[in-house]
Amino acid sequence: MRTRYFGGLCLIFLCMASLCFVVTGVTNNEDASALYLMSLLWENTVPTNWMSGTDPCDSHWDGVACTDGRITSLKLSSVGLKGALSNKIGSLTALQTLDLSYNKDLTGRLPNSIGNLVSLRILIVIACNFNGHLPTELGNLTNLSFLALNSNKFTGPIPPTLGKLTNLEWFDIADNELTGSLPVSNATQSGLDKLVNAQHFHFNLNHLSGTIPPELFSGNMNLLHILFDSNEFEGQIPTTLGLVNTLTVLRLDRNQITGSIPSNISNLVSLEELNLSNNRLNGDIPDLSTLNELQYIDLSNNSYNSFKLPRWLTDSKELITIVMDNCSVSGFSSTNFNLPVLQTVRMKNNKLNGIVKIDISDSSALQWIDLRNNNITEADVEGRTTALWIAGNPICNPGTNLSSTKSCQNIVSEKSYETNMAQCENNKCSGNLTLNPRTCKCQQPYEGILKFRAPSFSDLRDTERFKNLEESLKTKLGVDAVHLFRLHFDSSDYLIISVQLFPVDTELFTRSEVIQIGFNLSKQVYKPPEGFGPFFFIATPYIIGTEESSKGLRLGFIVGIAFGAFCLALVVIITGLYALRQKKRAEKAIEIHKPFASWGANSMDSVNTPRLKGARWFSFAEIKEATNNFSESNAIGSGGYGRVYKAMLPEGEMVAIKRAQQGSLQGGTEFKNEIELLSRVHHKNLVGLIGFCTEQGEQMLVYEYMPNGTLRENLNGESKLDWSKRLQIALDCAKGLNYLHELANPPIIHRDVKSNNILLDENLNAMVADFGLSKLVADTGVNAGSKSHVSSQVKGTMGYLDPEYYITQQLSKKSDVYSYGIVLLELITGRLPIEGGKYIVVLVKNVL
Secondary structure, eight states, X not given: OHHHHHHHHHHHHHHHHHHHHHTTSSSOHHHHHHHHHHHHTBSSOOOTTOOTTSOTTTTTXXXXXXXXXXXXXXXXXXXXXXXXXXXXXXXXXXXXXXXXXXXXXXXXXOOGGGGGOTTOOEEEOTTSEEEEEOOGGGGGOTTOSEEEOOSSEEEEOOOGGGGGOTTOOEEEOOSSEEEEOOOOOOSSOOOGGGOTTOOEEEOOSSEEEEEOOGGGOOTTXXXXXXXXXXXEEEEEOOGGGGGOTTOSEEEOOSXXXXXXXXXXXXXXXXXXXXXOOSSEEEEOOOOOTTOTTOOEEEOOSSXXXXXXXXXXXXXXXXXXXXXXXXXXXXXXXXXXXXXXXXXXEEOOSSBOEEEEEEEEOTTOOOOEEEOOSSEEEEEEEEEOOTTEEOTXXXXXXXXXXXXXXXXXXXXXXXXXXXXXXXXXXXXXOOTTOEEOTTTOOEEBOEEEEEEESSOSOOOTTOHHHHHHHHHHHHHHHTOSEEEEEEEEEOTTSOEEEEEEEEOSSSSBOOHHHHHHHHHHHHTTOXXXXXXXXXXXXXXXXXXXTTHHHHHHHHHHHHHHHHHHHHHSOHHHHHHHHHHHHHHHHHHHHHHHHOTTTTTTTTSSOOOOOOOOSSXXXXXXXXXXXXXXXXXXXXXXXXXTTEEEEEEEOTTSOEEEEEEEOTTOSOOHHHHHHHHHHHHHOOOTTBOOEEEEEOGGGOOEEEEEOOTTOBHHHHHSSSOOOOHHHHHHHHHHHHHHHHIXXXXXXXXXXXXXXXXXXXXXXXXXXXXXOOOTTOEEGGGGTSOTTOSOEEOSSOOSOTTTSOHHHHHHOEEOHHHHHHHHHHHHHHHHHOOOSEETTEEHHHHHHHHO
16 A cells, blocks of 8 residues: 555656646646656657756757647657557647657557647557557547558547548548448438548558448549458448549459449549459449549459450550459450550459460560460460460460460569669678668668558569659658668558668768658658559668667656655755756766866967856767768868868767867857857757867867758759748748847847858758857846947948948847848848849849
């Protein structure tokens, strides 16, 4: 009993402790507390920068995005989460995006409280290990447009309440253990027939049963894909399917459907794939000559009335694959199958007889004709015979002219495509590293399985097609190289491809890069080349070095606080212990490293040591290793102060390192100034200072890495910034400057606002950078209410410099506002502030 009592108290104090940690942060208290408590239930790692004592929004936790202090996006795909999803998820009521995909050890039920997330638009939990029934509360999420719950272990029926999700466009519950019938509307409930905006019904690979309700479909629907394959549906195909003329993929195969194929299937004029195989269909096959877009048809393994090969099939101009095994096909049309794009014909185990005429020219796309086990007695074969398989026919009996050819032998599987690695055959890698097929360097790839659920082709040796897929993945996901291997079709006729994606110029991806790639695949942001059809991806968790140990340290820290809180007054003790711990760590670091012992010794500067608030000191050896000895390949920029290098810290974080050179324009005063200012200000639109180095006479600053460089760089040449993005950048800069002017204590004047000092992150969000020239309002010696502040020396960049400041030497916030106005003119015109000796302000004024 005492043990239970003690455990209960500890849990209460844990909750209170988490609240105490976030009450002073930018993040909404309830959001921060909920997220922190959720992370405690995950048994192993969360991203390394999810640190106790930091604020999720203010500290830019990996995978967390915020708006006005509310957590609006939580993307944690492929991070190796283990444990259950807490009911506290329901407290994140501003959440719009939730992606927990590819965490195979994330288990338990989907909490009922998820129904509280009424702002949610995107919910993705692909390839986790969730189980139990789908909560009926999902029906509360009426703003949902994208719902992907596939590849888990969900059981029970589909809740009728999902019929309330009338904004839903993507609906994927495939590859689970769901049972029961498809719910449709009646007097007491909504049903799936109400989802008229849905474009994707992916219900395949479950145990759904009963008839497919005719009420499910109507002419008001916008469905593109209906994937009902590999269930236990019975009864007839509803004729209402013929009303959904937007359909491009229809898979009803591998069920127990009976009756004949409705003739009005011919109304589906946009249909590209039709698969009705492995059912109990009978009757006649209707005329489908109106399906001019049809690329793949599979009617095999049913019990139709005996029929001759229809002319509409052999005359089709778009067909790539024809599969009609065991279909009671008799006779043989006088055709050579020399259709423009036809690759594969499979008609084994039928009643084909007489003479078959086949002419496979070298220019033909035809790669595979399987006519085994028929009654073919003669063949007129010209051109390539390597694609023809006719074993089990009389024509292959001993003594016939084809009996000894390869065509009469059993099929031997041809080797499928694989990315060429021949150039790397002499290279080896150790541990988790793998050879990059382009550079032959050892890197840690992001890998997983691509599953294409309705490809239009069946030839796995098509080099050009798979090279296009490689290039598409490389370009659209922003990776350095792609390795495709182990290509095969599984028992459901899905194309399975193992994929490895390699990082650009570094040994491994950052956590934020992994999360973004995972989201681009799970949310279907990535679109494969034509012919591959609908897909989904299952990733292998991507563990970055030190993450595995971080969770234990974090839990130990919290438990220690909780125990202390049990013994003494909670808030005082937690605050005291935390402050004491931080103080001792700082004192120890200073004692060991003495980072400012030689401050200014190698320069003409004579300044006091900076007063720090959280910036980390790096040794010269650490910086040297992270930049690969300041390799030119790591250099990403330069200026009067020196050079900037891209670097990877040991814990896997990507950073930018600014290294001053001898004689640089930035002296010790400016260096100290930037450290002090950036260590005291924190805002999502101000670049974050991670640390600095002063060893061996060096002056180096370590910033968070901005992969899209400066705003100026993005305005040069062929800009990728559309007007909406330019407006957002303008707002981001304004928010950063407003924070400096109005919310920082004391206020700060930047003094060098320009497009080269505005950096863009991976999503083109803007952050103000470079605070070497900045001034604290308090430093001027003038009271805060004064309208202007005296500065002993005018500093800034020509073209951006406020004329009033330049003439009067009176520095004020208005000086930054003027410079910001020049940046706005750059955003609008794309021009430099001074071109050919002419100022952009004068040019714009003349035009106006």
